[in-house]
Amino acid sequence: MVKSDALQVHLKSLHSAAALKPLYVFSGDEPLLMMEAMDQLRATAKTMGFTEREVLLQERGFDWSALLSSGQTMSLFGDKRWVELRIPTGKPGRDGADALKQFAAQIESQDIGQDGPDTIVCIILPKLDGKTKTSGWFIALDEAGMAIQLDSLDRTQLPQWIAGRLKKQGQEVESGPNGHRALSFISEQVEGNLIAAHQEIQKLGLLHPSGVLTEEQIRSAILKVARYNVFELTEAMLAGDLPRLNRMLDGLKGEGEPLVLILWSVTEELRILSKLKVASDAGESLQQLMRANRIWGNKERLYPMALKRVQPLKLRRAIQLAAGLDRQAKGLYAAELPANPWDGLRLVGNLLR
Numbered sequence: 001m002v003k004s005d006a007l008q009v010h011l012k013s014l015h016s017a018a019a020l021k022p023l024y025v026f027s028g029d030e031p032l033l034m035m036e037a038m039d040q041l042r043a044t045a046k047t048m049g050f051t052e053r054e055v056l057l058q059e060r061g062f063d064w065s066a067l068l069s070s071g072q073t074m075s076l077f078g079d080k081r082w083v084e085l086r087i088p089t090g091k092p093g094r095d096g097a098d099a100l101k102q103f104a105a106q107i108e109s110q111d112i113g114q115d116g117p118d119t120i121v122c123i124i125l126p127k128l129d130g131k132t133k134t135s136g137w138f139i140a141l142d143e144a145g146m147a148i149q150l151d152s153l154d155r156t157q158l159p160q161w162i163a164g165r166l167k168k169q170g171q172e173v174e175s176g177p178n179g180h181r182a183l184s185f186i187s188e189q190v191e192g193n194l195i196a197a198h199q200e201i202q203k204l205g206l207l208h209p210s211g212v213l214t215e216e217q218i219r220s221a222i223l224k225v226a227r228y229n230v231f232e233l234t235e236a237m238l239a240g241d242l243p244r245l246n247r248m249l250d251g252l253k254g255e256g257e258p259l260v261l262i263l264w265s266v267t268e269e270l271r272i273l274s275k276l277k278v279a280s281d282a283g284e285s286l287q288q289l290m291r292a293n294r295i296w297g298n299k300e301r302l303y304p305m306a307l308k309r310v311q312p313l314k315l316r317r318a319i320q321l322a323a324g325l326d327r328q329a330k331g332l333y334a335a336e337l338p339a340n341p342w343d344g345l346r347l348v349g350n351l352l353r
Helices: 002-011 031-047 063-072 091-110 136-144 155-168 177-190 196-205 213-222 232-239 244-253 258-282 287-290 298-309 312-329 339-352
Strands: 021-029 048-059 080-086 118-126 144-149 171-173 211-213
Touching: 002 031, 002 063, 002 244, 002 312, 021 031, 021 136, 021 196, 031 048, 031 080, 031 118, 031 144, 031 196, 048 063, 063 091, 063 118, 091 118, 091 136, 091 298, 136 144, 155 177, 177 196, 177 213, 177 232, 232 244, 232 258, 232 298, 232 339, 244 339, 258 287, 258 298, 258 312, 258 339, 287 298
Parallel strands: 021 118, 021 144, 048 080, 080 118, 171 211
Antiparallel strands: none
8 A cells, every 4th residue: 555655656657548557546534635636646547538437336235246347348438437436434344345355356367458457446445444454355456456545634744735735826925934924824724624725725826916925915814714623632732732722622612512522532631641651650661551552643752742741740630620620511510610611621731731
């Protein structure tokens, strides 16, 4: 399975239909990046004669024979065909798994001539977990074609991504601190919502000519379209990023996210942080402790930072405060707490700065 940069290299090498593969598999959970990558490939294929398009959606009662026959059925008009199979859950089931393995074997047994394949099949999946990546059906697809994993952008990558998008439409931010503030401002407004970010950047292209955009122009044009989730909230808490934590709390509250769910997530992170603190102080390996507690991704970097930064007394106080807020959110009395539990969550974040 390759990343998006390998796909870009592949696309640049496509000088004829012979270089196209009969099967492509896309996996990711960021709709904009998935859509753009597929559009790039399909536009290239279209210039090489793949003008007939068919879309299949795997749902209850889906007939897998439609996929098996897709590479064998000739076009009514003699055009080359582009077939998309969308598997929204990423779980094809037993029958689907068998059909996908059979389809992969069918692809590998094809005798593709110098003119390349007559049909390109593109399978679209959500972001896959480790177990699915090692399943027989996925390995078979990966070996028969080209599987591309499109990772979501980390928040730290967002300013550079925005700058790149502006450059493509002939615009850029000011140099120096003003430009950094402008990119940070856009990032804060669009975080977690790349489709809206794309639209806001396009809007800047419509409102202003090519060249340098001032911070004032950007602030007056960009709307707040950020979307947050509880997982990102706990990342901000572990990072000690209080301004971002406060923005997220405002956003989650405005979106109607259940307070009890947020409190449970925050309390769970505090509990694990306390557990790691005690065990690491006793000489146990922090890396082994994190693996045992299923700490992956960004949090694998954030937990050691939090353990070094947060004082044990403040951590205990944060756990006590979170427990009180949980009682308060459930309608029980909790002394010495803010009247609004959302404000109490800000105090928890402040203790972990």
